[in-house]
Structures are given as C-alpha cells and as structure tokens.
Amino acid sequence: MIPYGGFWWRVLAYILDAIILQIATSIIGGIFGVGLALPLTGLGAGENAAFGMMMFGMIGASLVINWLYFAIMESSKLQATVGKLAVGVVVTDLRGERLTFARATGRYFAKILSSLILCIGYIMVAFTERKQGLHDIVASTLVYKTRDPSVLFDNREVFA
Known part of the structure; x- marks a missing residue:
C-alpha cells in the first residue's frame, strides 16, 4: 500500500509553492501594477x-x-504542484484516480474552511487516519507519498 502524504511533507510542499507563487505574482503585479500606479502618484487624500x-x-x-x-x-x-513534486506527493480522488478540474477547484476553495479557526483544518492532516485535512474530506481527495524526493527529476512513472 502506498503511504499517505504526511503533515510535514505537505507543509514543505506548500512553502515551496508559496515561494513560486509569490515570485510569479510579484512579477505580474510589477508589470501591471507599475502601469496602473503611475497615474495615481499625484492623487490627493480624497481620491x-x-x-x-x-x-x-x-x-x-x-x-x-x-x-x-x-x-x-x-x-x-502530474497530479501535483511543483512543491508537491519536489517532496514526492500526489493528489488523487478517493479511488486513487486523477482529479477533475472541478474537484481540484473545490479542493482549493475548501482550503478557506481549513484556514478558519487557527488552521485546524490543516492540522487535522497530522491526526486523521488517511492524513486528510478538512479540505481533503470536503473534496473527497487523498494525498499519497509516491517516492523519495531525492529522485525529483526521475519522473518516468508520471509521464508514462
């Protein structure tokens, strides 16, 4: 049986994804934000x-x-973000199959619930039998540890 993706692997994956997204968002914001902000430089307090x-x-x-x-x-x-690939975890539905875009969308927005009340929905991963957070339970998803992260660039099984 393939082991479930545990709490700390998922935290590390999220940190990596957050760094990637911050860089991407900063670049996009810089490109568009500078153009939008220039006309605002002379605004008064009432504007x-x-x-x-x-x-x-x-x-x-x-x-x-x-x-x-x-x-x-x-x-x-791939069934994983770049951060998840780096630590060797993938996201599946309850049958172990690839998520649909709709289910992945539901999982993303269910993370809002996981964030409420001191992120208890995320902390649940450490204590549930199948290592599911609240967002995983809501979206009917599982996260599996698929391989040693040291073989990050050996993704033959993913691309097969």
Missing part, C-alpha cells in the same frame, strides 16, 4: 477610492493566479 479599487483588483488577480496554479497542476497528468 483614495481609485487606489482601493486598484488594490482590490490586485488581490483578485492573486486569488485567480493561485487558484489556477493549484487546480490546473493537481488535475493535470
């Missing part, structure tokens, strides 16, 4: 609404980038 709308747009863009990254990667043939 904060335009700045607020720009910030709202940037937060929305960040949410979309994060959602698409996780949903596309986890529903792809």
